[in-house]
Amino acid sequence: MEQNAIYELLAGHLGEGALAWHEDAVEPWAEIAPERIADACLFLRDDERLDFNQLMCLSGIDWDGYDENGKGKSVAILGYTDEGQPETTDRTADGDLGVAYHLYSHAQRHKFTLRVRVAREVAEVPTVSHVWPTAAWHEREAWDLVGIRFAGHPDLRRMLLDEAWEGHPLRKDYVMPAMWEGVPMEGRPLAKNPFPATEPATGDDGPGGPTPPAEA
Amino acid sequence: MATGKIMNNGWADQDHVPGIKSELLELNMGPQHPATHGVLRLLLKTDGEIVYQVTPVLGYLHRCAEKIAEGVNYKQWVVYTDRFDYLAPMCCNHAYVTAVEKLMDVEVPERAEHLRVVTAELSRIASHLIALATFGLDMGAWTPLLYCFREREEILNLLERMAGGRMLYNYMIPGGVRYDVPDDSWVGDVLDFITMLERKKLKDYNDLLSYNKIFIERTADVGVIDEATAKAYACTGPVLRGSGVKFDCRRDDPYSVYHKFDFEIPVGTGEMGTVGDCWDRYMVRVREIEQSCRIIRQALDTLPDGSYQAIPLNKIVKVPAGAAYSRTESAKGEIGHYIISDGGQTAFRNKVRSPSFCNLQVVEKVGVGQMVSDLVALVGSLDIVLGEIDR
Numbered sequence: 041m042e043q044n045a046i047y048e049l050l051a052g053h054l055g056e057g058a059l060a061w062h063e064d065a066v067e068p069w070a071e072i073a074p075e076r077i078a079d080a081c082l083f084l085r086d087d088e089r090l091d092f093n094q095l096m097c098l099s100g101i102d103w104d105g106y107d108e109n110g111k112g113k114s115v116a117i118l119g120y121t122d123e124g125q126p127e128t129t130d131r132t133a134d135g136d137l138g139v140a141y142h143l144y145s146h147a148q149r150h151k152f153t154l155r156v157r158v159a160r161e162v163a164e165v166p167t168v169s170h171v172w173p174t175a176a177w178h179e180r181e182a183w184d185l186v187g188i189r190f191a192g193h194p195d196l197r198r199m200l201l202d203e204a205w206e207g208h209p210l211r212k213d214y215v216m217p218a219m220w221e222g223v224p225m226e227g228r229p230l231a232k233n234p235f236p237a238t239e240p241a242t243g244d245d246g247p248g249g250p251t252p253p254a255e256a
Numbered sequence: 257m258a259t260g261k262i263m264n265n266g267w268a269d270q271d272h273v274p275g276i277k278s279e280l281l282e283l284n285m286g287p288q289h290p291a292t293h294g295v296l297r298l299l300l301k302t303d304g305e306i307v308y309q310v311t312p313v314l315g316y317l318h319r320c321a322e323k324i325a326e327g328v329n330y331k332q333w334v335v336y337t338d339r340f341d342y343l344a345p346m347c348c349n350h351a352y353v354t355a356v357e358k359l360m361d362v363e364v365p366e367r368a369e370h371l372r373v374v375t376a377e378l379s380r381i382a383s384h385l386i387a388l389a390t391f392g393l394d395m396g397a398w399t400p401l402l403y404c405f406r407e408r409e410e411i412l413n414l415l416e417r418m419a420g421g422r423m424l425y426n427y428m429i430p431g432g433v434r435y436d437v438p439d440d441s442w443v444g445d446v447l448d449f450i451t452m453l454e455r456k457k458l459k460d461y462n463d464l465l466s467y468n469k470i471f472i473e474r475t476a477d478v479g480v481i482d483e484a485t486a487k488a489y490a491c492t493g494p495v496l497r498g499s500g501v502k503f504d505c506r507r508d509d510p511y512s513v514y515h516k517f518d519f520e521i522p523v524g525t526g527e528m529g530t531v532g533d534c535w536d537r538y539m540v541r542v543r544e545i546e547q548s549c550r551i552i553r554q555a556l557d558t559l560p561d562g563s564y565q566a567i568p569l570n571k572i573v574k575v576p577a578g579a580a581y582s583r584t585e586s587a588k589g590e591i592g593h594y595i596i597s598d599g600g601q602t603a604f605r606n607k608v609r610s611p612s613f614c615n616l617q618v619v620e621k622v623g624v625g626q627m628v629s630d631l632v633a634l635v636g637s638l639d640i641v642l643g644e645i646d647r
Contacts, residue, residue, distance in 0.1 A: 066359055066578045094490050097581060099594045099607035106598055140594060140607075142581045146487060146503060153581065174490035177617045185322070200315035200646055209320050210605075 043068045069153040078166040092143040095172040100182030104135025104212040133213035167193040185210040294642030310623035317646035325606035330573045338424040340644035346379035347586035349428040355582035355593035356430040368432040368564040369513040377548040382411040383587035384541040387639040394636035400465045431567030450549040476529030479634030489618040493589025498524040498537030505585035519547045534637035610644035
């Protein structure tokens, strides 16, 4: 089915919940009100004409600093100072967070893209893991890396990082901790010896190889 | 009888050994375990030999490559795709450059596309060989491993002549490939290799492993993933096809020049047991090796002359603002890249949908109620690679 026709069916079902339709994009996508996303997905899956039985991908996005002219400067990558402490910046991230859903139908052989956008302070979207079980892990990953909570998710734990990790790395204002469980996490390894030798280096190969030279 | 509320599917209510009391045992399978194919940790709750709950714990190989993608330019990030599925890096390269090109709207030279197909299919064969080898190893068959690694070594040699690296190639770039065919004999050597593989070596694997009575006993009717489950959990690749679904991105959502080639899509038929059992998934891979050989032969026979790079190697790629999801068929399944560009030299967001990540999730459902030794068969037959699960 044509992309426009799919959107018309969806908009007919959602009414005001369908916010916008971007048909000129490289990949046309529909913007849905976050609170209606589970409803929209159920409709897309269960309607016989649409039959979207596969969720190909679910991506969490931090839209902070996005500028279509390529001039946007997010605070994504920060360096480390000579002291090994993370650099800081005055800028605070205030952009929205978003989730993109890419759907496919094995029977009808068509695809569709949905997006939702929520304010950074809210950072909560209803889950679709009851619609497609595969969404459960994708949503855990989005929570882990982007920090979007999925209301109604049966088991919203971190997916890839340790449960005690602080922050969500794919946020644009994420600053990597300088220390994690006693291990220095400087962004520039070997620039500085994190384990200075207590005794003068002899050059002998110990169990861990040659002792690194003392700091200049 | 087992107690507790954590158990699934009403197993707790079954008094499967009347009169004998038992309790749940928490068992760690991995992260260092020969049958987990990398640093995968499965938290099992078992009652004797029966598994009540499987909880995969991921992240031991996490490098946050998606964050790195926001800091390096499009060409530099090809290196990181190699490290996702390090058993089939060409397929990962291919997936990523296809996504970038979809946004750039660049015309890739035919010769480059053919070279991409040939190298990606060689990588697929290498990956499937490892899948057969390690699956046999999980089932207690040592010898096929040596046979499979012998053939894989030849593929690595061929690709090394092509791309310079033995395992990680960084071969494809947006707009083409990095190097042309290395010398006059390369094409002939590839053809010789696949002819030998088709005529002799595949028969060896079938004699040694596929139709081995013990192997069939261990894999047929074990770990059955039915079609509905496979689709609901978005399984792709040999896992989906093993469940009898005739779906392959190369055919059903064509990219590159796959539409020009003639090949079959093998599916599981329940030949030895039930459709979607471990043996079916295994056999789909064996038959895919054959089809990959067919594709390679056609791609090399019709290898066009001309340029192999639309964009010079030393030029930095800029991608117009926009977002696109592109998917390709890697050895493990459908690998998707969702790239959001803001028009600059680096991706604003690059989400990778890796096939192993989605395929592995199914053990939470299918693993329940299995014997522990059958869970090993199930995980082995999924053919996961942790590099792309943890990314």
